[in-house]
Amino acid sequence: MADINYTAQRGRNRDLCNALMGKQDKEVIRVCRDLPEGPLRRIGANNDTVLHMAAHSEQSDLVLELLKLLPGNRSHGLVDIKNNAGDTILHEVATSDNMIGVGEKVLKRDEGLLFAQNDSGEMPIFVQPAMAKL
Template identity: 40%
Template sequence: MKGNTKSVADLCLKLQDHALHVITVTDDTVLHMATYAKEASLVEQLLDELPDHHLDKLTRQNGVGNTILHETATSNHTVAIARKLLKKAPGLLGMRNHNGETALFRAARYGKTDMFDFLATRVSGYDESGLQFYVQRSDKTTILHMAILSLHFDLAYQIASKYEHLIGQRDGD
């Protein structure tokens, strides 16, 4: 994709599913691949050109259950894209991948503080029990556990300060 962004965008306009066309054996779409390639401007362009009747397909998951928001959550440079995605498909915020992780969880896993802060504001209206869905995987591992395991100690401190109820929680192990 590097250097071929115009060609990619032009091709997507010709496809029935546009940028949501599946192009890998693991069910990645053009948008997934543009996100992996860190082509933020291409991702924004593809989202802008996506017809409204395809917006329901933004929740499409790849072979490991990741949505485009899950992939976007692994970078601090894509907060604007995450904002645009959530405006077009708010349901993405509550989707889990096959590991039971939300996009907020992935931001914690990869230590992406800016992205984490943005996504955390999007779930800030929930009470403690409502938050659990976003901050804990199905195996009981929390965003605090993951930030520590991934050696993102500044983010772990931030999480412990903001979500004190996670401090004493045990994971599934």
């Protein structure tokens, strides 16, 4: 039974990665709705969540839709969701000038993200100086 679950999870992760890379927003959202962890599902080799990967690939509309899938009680815990480099979702958003509006929405979910340090000691406001204006 464990092997079947493991195989199914790997298949679902692969499908999610392919949908993300193919910018198939509707498919990503559909799959995330069916997952217990939703868009916080770890799918990348770097222990990225679906949200990390969508933000890193500058899919702003998808990130905003995925944020809506998070339950209200998860709002103030995003600061604890980090990948293997210690990057939060806001670190990923901060790498692009095109994602400033998304950064505002992410910060509304958890203001603590602004000063969260990754494993290199970087905060999102230093990764992207424009974040300091938020």
